[in-house]
Amino acid sequence: MNKSVFTENMNNKQVEAITYGDGAMLILAGAGSGKTRVLTHRIAFLIKKKSVHPSEILALTFTNKAANEMKERVENLIGPAANTMWIGTFHSMCLRILRTHCDKIGLGSNFVIYDTSDQKELLGDCISELNLDDKIYSYQYISKIISNSKDKSMDPETFRALNLGNHKLEKVADIYDLYSRKLLKNNAVDFDDILSFTVKILEKNKSVKDFYSDKFKYVLVDEYQDTNNIQYRLVKILSKKHGNLCVVGDDDQSIYGWRGANFENILNFESQFKQVKTVFLEQNYRSAKKILEAANNVISKNILRKNKKLWTESDNEGTLCTFTARNEYAEAQFIVEKIKDLIKKDKMEYKDFAILYRLNSLSRVLEDTLLSAGVPYKLFGGLKFYERKEIKDIIAYLRVIINPDDNLSLKRIVNFPRRGIGNISLADIERQAAMRDETILETMAVSGSIPELSKNASKYEKFVEMIFVLRADSAEMPVSKFVEKVIDSTGIMDAYVNSGKIENKARIDNIKEFVSAAVEFEKQSEDKSFESFMNNLALVTDLDSLDSEEGAVTLMTLHSSKGLEFPVVFIAGVENSTFPMSRLDGSVEELDEERRLCYVGITRAKNHLYLTCTKTRTVYGKTVVTGPSEYLSDIPAELIEDLSNEHLGADYDKRYQGSEAHWDKTPKNPGSPWHASASPRTHIPKDKTMFEGTGRIVNSVEQLNNMKKVSDDAFETGNKVEHRKFGIGVIEKVFKDSGDELLEIQFDKAGKKRLMAAYANLKKI
DNA sequence: GGACTGGAGATTTTT
């Protein structure tokens, strides 16, 4: 095999990245610049040209989908030798290490993994057990703090010590502490634990650390901009010995900051590692010229970023169209007609189309319209397969069977199907179990000898027996047969079949689908054990099954679209207050991230991009006035073809005429309407209510007053201001930037923030 | 245990 096999048809930068020798390397790969290709070819190059053994390579991704794709592509390049390579998600890699060494942190090797909804349930238990108000200590609030703490490897005691004197946070420390103890008692871990426990093991055990850091001579990380602190530490530990760390990412595509991703990891990579080689991949192989130029224009407004600019050699201009619809129904209708049009005229297929949006709630009208037009679609998001009640029930049974300590799962299924073990009985058992320091199942097993429980002991013991019979079976049967047996002998299937309710038809189908998943697992997986099936189960998501082969239009959020591409992309709801979202706090970080989301959306498109917005939209039952997003005016007018007028005579326009807001007399400017007028946010309808730029529903009069106040006195250094989320603070610096004011504010409680004056909704006080 | 009701809340979610 000669070198050209790995570098054939590659540009110079790509070749540089693929063939670079030892040391740390940062590959800044713009959207559509062929980064997966570079990554897989670099792996192949290392193995074939540098004689690195595949087992010495660790490649980390964020999704199973990306991992599988990479595995497959490397296999295509070097053959089955690729099998001994560790290619997987951060979580699957850590899980592998954790299973081997979990005894070092007091965890049984049959521990189960709690997903987000299990976590929510367990936290709910903790909050009620501590007699705290779940409105004040909401799941969102608590889970974020706990997740952040785990990301920083901060245990409950340390968290408490750091927040002494703060009543609320001390209570949070109580919750965090109880939650951790419950997890340990149930022999369970949450998603964050998988990473933080692994780091803990590596940091505390030199022999374990030496083993893995010796083993992995080359570490490669995909989507590096999405790593959080713990992932950074993990990568640092594992690559320290050999120093061969190659990370690929794009700071402009960092859209998961709100979930703990720290995109400073990629911005600071060069200072955090020694002698870093940096390669910029800016040549784009995906999008037509107009689309690329639009993307560049939108993203260039961001403040914190590595300066890159995508370019293409392609002559294809592509199309970039906008459409302003009367309301969301007309918007959906426009999209449907465009799809039909392109299929007819350009011989495109349904699978070539994607409709993207900022909020899942926008999908409904789109769905309705596609459905009634007979356009097949595939929707992502919403209730996920593995989060459906019936599936969670089966999983709960399987978990109790594999790990009888799992009280959370046991409580879920002990009385489903009905066994006459209701809440009162269960509370009795729990109380006894706590007193005897046993698990619920243990207590149930001996309930005959406990006076307080003896009345119903036969029911309890029968349940225990059923679990243990199944437990014995699990070791002897193929997984799919075993799953069938569980569904059968526990009576789950019967419960749904016999209920006679129509809505249970879907549940029954889902249960069958679950069995198919087990069959599929047996076919695909090397390790076909029950344990392996359960591991796999905990880390799979619906996204893994995403493929555009089935002739259907794809509907998904902008977030889920990252990493995908489509010949035709529609982005719906490109309006102020929807995108960027009005409830943002106005910080530079959030606004930048929102803009990156727009950039991600635009760069999904290959040939045709349609950006649509509405004049009114019904949000939570209230019809609200909307205006075009600022992102639209960031795109040079000459790139855009506005189709708003073209469709005036279409019948859908008549059909929805009745819903035209009475105040709406906006002249239909030819060309690009939002370029002509001043800021769209200054357009004030005579309607009673509207959405203000910053998202509150306000009275028009109040709105006018607010605007006056802002224009009357601009913010100055030294001003004391109030922010609805951060509280009171003092302006320390004012930066003027093309009309917008960037304020650096020291808040009393929230610390220093940089906010955009136009968004932050600040009140001078 | 199930049916009913009133009230609050309603981003984005790779694992």
Place this chain on the structure above:
DNA sequence: TCTCCAGTCC
């Protein structure tokens, strides 16, 4: 507007 929840009644 819709959906999810806790609380109430039978």
